[in-house]
Amino acid sequence: MLAQIGVTGLAVMGANLARNFARNGYTVALHNRSVAKTDALLAAHGDEGAFVRTETLAELVAALETPRRVLIMVKAGAPVDSVIDQLVPLLEAGDIVIDAGNSNFTDTRRREAALAEHDLHFVGVGVSGGEEGALLGPSIMPGGSKESYDALGPMLEKISAKVDGQPCCAWIGTDGAGHFVKMVHNGIEYADMQVIGEAYDLMRSGAGIEPAAQAGIFTEWNRGELASFLIEITAEVLGHVDAKTGKPLVDVIVDSAGQKGTGRWTVQSALDLGSPTSAIAESVFARGLSSQRGQRAIGQEVLAGHEVPVELGADFVEDVRQALFASKLVSYAQGIDMLTAAAKEYDWALKMDEIAALWRGGCIIRAELLKDITKAYAADEAPANLLFAPAFSKAIGEALPAWRRVVSTAVQLGIPVPVFSSSLAYYDGLRRKRLPAALTQGLRDLFGAHTYNRVDMEGTFHTQWSGDKTEVEAVDTH
Ligand code: NAP
Numbered sequence: 001m002l003a004q005i006g007v008t009g010l011a012v013m014g015a016n017l018a019r020n021f022a023r024n025g026y027t028v029a030l031h032n033r034s035v036a037k038t039d040a041l042l043a044a045h046g047d048e049g050a051f052v053r054t055e056t057l058a059e060l061v062a063a064l065e066t067p068r069r070v071l072i073m074v075k076a077g078a079p080v081d082s083v084i085d086q087l088v089p090l091l092e093a094g095d096i097v098i099d100a101g102n103s104n105f106t107d108t109r110r111r112e113a114a115l116a117e118h119d120l121h122f123v124g125v126g127v128s129g130g131e132e133g134a135l136l137g138p139s140i141m142p143g144g145s146k147e148s149y150d151a152l153g154p155m156l157e158k159i160s161a162k163v164d165g166q167p168c169c170a171w172i173g174t175d176g177a178g179h180f181v182k183m184v185h186n187g188i189e190y191a192d193m194q195v196i197g198e199a200y201d202l203m204r205s206g207a208g209i210e211p212a213a214q215a216g217i218f219t220e221w222n223r224g225e226l227a228s229f230l231i232e233i234t235a236e237v238l239g240h241v242d243a244k245t246g247k248p249l250v251d252v253i254v255d256s257a258g259q260k261g262t263g264r265w266t267v268q269s270a271l272d273l274g275s276p277t278s279a280i281a282e283s284v285f286a287r288g289l290s291s292q293r294g295q296r297a298i299g300q301e302v303l304a305g306h307e308v309p310v311e312l313g314a315d316f317v318e319d320v321r322q323a324l325f326a327s328k329l330v331s332y333a334q335g336i337d338m339l340t341a342a343a344k345e346y347d348w349a350l351k352m353d354e355i356a357a358l359w360r361g362g363c364i365i366r367a368e369l370l371k372d373i374t375k376a377y378a379a380d381e382a383p384a385n386l387l388f389a390p391a392f393s394k395a396i397g398e399a400l401p402a403w404r405r406v407v408s409t410a411v412q413l414g415i416p417v418p419v420f421s422s423s424l425a426y427y428d429g430l431r432r433k434r435l436p437a438a439l440t441q442g443l444r445d446l447f448g449a450h451t452y453n454r455v456d457m458e459g460t461f462h463t464q465w466s467g468d469k470t471e472v473e474a475v476d477t478h
Contacts, residue, residue, distance in 0.1 A: 003029035010038055018030055025049070264284055
């Protein structure tokens with residue numbers, strides 16, 4: 001019996017995706033560099049569906065119906081290139097090579113172009129939801145040719161998470177679009193976790209609310225507009241007591257956050273695109289600072305605090321909730337704005353309503369809020385910024401007084417809230433009539449003759465700073 005899909009790379013993600021395909025009725029050919037993982041999967045779960053055991057990539061390819069669908073789920077980076085190089089000579093025109101790992105979208109663009117030379121389709125697929133999602137239904141973001149989606153999409157939609165009966169999977173766009181959208185998803189995930197951390201720190205260090213009590217608060221918040229997977233699991237982590245010490249687990253975990261790279265890639269791409277993605281950037285930097293444990297130890301000794309005592313209002317916890325919500329809206333707005341910039345730069349027809357819709361289930365940032373974001377972008381005219389959609393301008397406007405109170409309280413108490421505060425700065429930056437960028441342009445003109453535009457006439461100008469300071473019309477060198 002020929003298999004409809006082959007999976008190579010059977011570590012936790014590949015094994016669970018393979019099982020998901022099999023549980024959904026597909027025949028799945030299995031391959032792993034070291035055969036032991038293939039056999040372990042078959043021994044533990046071989047009865048879950050139809051699997052074909054193979055030992056070599058040649059056997060894997062021979063086990064597949066045409067056009068062949070080979071899904072690679074190996075360690076991102078050089079291993080993906082190595083597997084592709086071995087596969088290409090074994091495949092025929094029209095076959096589909098799928099990379100479902102966390103590859104950088106620039107690698108995906110390069111690989112797609114290289115495989116197109118061999119008349120092979122290369123599909124970079126973003127998969128979110130971790131191990132459990134891969135098994136039970138992840139959120140799936142496939143890129144590549146539309147033609148490849150016709151042959152592959154229905155299978156991916158079948159194994160994806162479903163919300164209101166709709167699959168959390170849709171064709172994203174050509175070449176690296178799927179991996180790009182997954183990368184921004186992960187960036188937003190960084191920001192989501194950081195704002196939760198800032199809320200926790202304010203309630204703990206500012207208001208003295210212990211983790212167990214905060215677990216109750218987050219559970220309550222999960223019933224309202226913040227309802228989301230990350231808020232739900234925050235309650236679980238904060239409520240967990242360490243069996244060894246009897247202390248809250250959060251108190252025995254070293255406060256230095258790791259990262260695997262997708263947040264950093266998001267910020268690097270945002271910089272390339274000139275996209276103001278401050279919430280994600282601050283979240284990546286906050287993890288970086290947390291990891292500088294040596295410097296932090298010295299900082300605790302040598303740096304003054306001069307905190308100002310603040311009488312916290314009775315509504316402090318509610319204020320924090322609103323600040324969290326407003327900052328979260330900003331991080332989604334910035335992420336979507338970055339997608340808009342990327343669509344223009346890379347010629348992708350990204351559909352924000354479909355992207356928001358497929359993030360509603362299966363993935364780490366799944367949240368109630370995404371339903372309203374989907375609606376905002378499904379409207380006849382998409383807003384230029386998520387925050388301009390009437391429902392969101394209203395929501396963030398209502399949260400604004402609490403947000404300002406929380407940020408100023410945090411500053412006075414010396415509690416760092418980089419995403420709460422930078423998101424507020426972004427919001428104020430968007431609504432300010434005049435920005436000090438005018439002065440920046442004046443300075444750039446003085447030291448570098450970079451020229452400026454005027455508010456009252458067309459053209460590009462330069463002041464002859466080192467001469468008689470008269471203004472001349474200049475060639476635009478911005
Ligand atoms: P992983 O630890 O990233 O990779 C291990 C797998 O890669 C093993 O099957 C290993 O084969 C294979 N491999 C490594 N180097 C190879 C090479 N040169 N040639 C052939 N195979 C090679 O596995 P993972 O955690 O399941 O993740 C797979 C991909 O999914 C990664 O891109 C990851 O970033 C992404 N992802 C992971 C998660 C998650 O929650 N873990 C979520 C979403 C996406 P051997 O057994 O022979 O060593």
